[in-house]
Amino acid sequence: MAGTQRRPGAVRKAGSKKGAQVGTGGHGRRALQGKGPTPKAEDRExxxxxxKKQAAEKRASGQRQQGAARGVVRGTRRSTDxxxxxxxxxxxxEALRTDVPITALYVATRLDHDDRTREILQQASSAGLPLLEVTKPELDRLTDGQVHQGVAAQVPPYDYRDVDDLLDAAEASGRPPLIVALDGVTDPRNLGAILRSAGAFGAHGVLVPERRSAGVTASAWKVSAGAAAxxxxxxxxxxxxxLGELKKAGCFVVGLDxxxxxxxxxxSLAxxxxxxxxGSEGKxxxxLVRDTCDVIASIPIDSTAVESLNAGVATSxxxxxxxxxxx
Known part of the structure; x- marks a missing residue:
């Protein structure tokens, strides 16, 4: 019908039809790109x-600060101090019995007590030592995986002296200086035994090099039976x-070999x-140290089955x- 072609609803307004547009394919590709891979759950706020991740990091930070306050770094056996x-x-x-200068005592929670732990707690209480109760995992980290049996003790760093201090100690004693020098002795247990012998037989001190030598560690403290103090x-x-400086001060140098x-x-120079x-047992x-010696002395050994003595025994x-x- 001719009248129906003029109905207002059937008339399309000019410019209302959406035709093809330039770059429509690009619009579709952008819509399909997305936002990349999905972040991990712990990275989504x-x-x-x-x-949980934030809470764990906060706990770890607090534990590190507590360890630093105690002078101990977690995950290591010794601190930066x-x-x-x-x-x-x-x-x-043994360390408590021999007056090793312990600064703190660590005891695991829910520790199975025996006679040793009872005496440890009694001596620690008598000495007024700080007693810290820690978990077993924390004690494992503190001792660097050693067999601790639920108990550990913290020993402060050793205060090393100068060569002049050894001569001063000899002068104060009123006796001729007697000093033990160690060359290449790397076992702290040998150093501990030497300190014990030095204390027993009137030596005025022990001299060690800074490198390639044992220091006064916890092992040396323990073996010295308190002599390190x-x-x-x-x-x-x-x-x-x-050694040259000691010779200028009037000392004779005797090497054991x-x-x-x-x-x-x-x-004759005793x-x-x-x-x-x-020196060390092996080398x-x-x-240079040997050339500095005035005399080379030896310890006679009767048995042919043993070629040498270790440093601790020879010094003793x-x-x-x-x-x-x-x-």
């Missing part, structure tokens, strides 16, 4: 995993140079100011013979 940790019931008990230990940057010129028991140099003394025998001659 609205997700519960994100809140040189603090050492003694682990194990027997070791801690009474026998000063000096450190030298260059051992040969330090299997092929010596004299036997230790017959040492009553004079003396420095006894002990002995270094060339030599100091005993010297002390006997001085008496």
């Amino acid at each position: 609205y997700h519960p995993a994100f809140k 040189g603090v050492e940790v003694i682990a194990g019931r027997n070791s801690v008990l 009474h026998v000063p230990v000096a450190r030298a940057t260059n051992l040969a140079r330090a 299997g092929g010596g010129d004299q036997q230790v028991g017959e040492l 009553t004079d100011p003396l420095v006894v140099v002990v 002995g003394m270094g060339r 025998i030599a100091l005993y013979e010297i002390a006997k001659s001085r008496r």
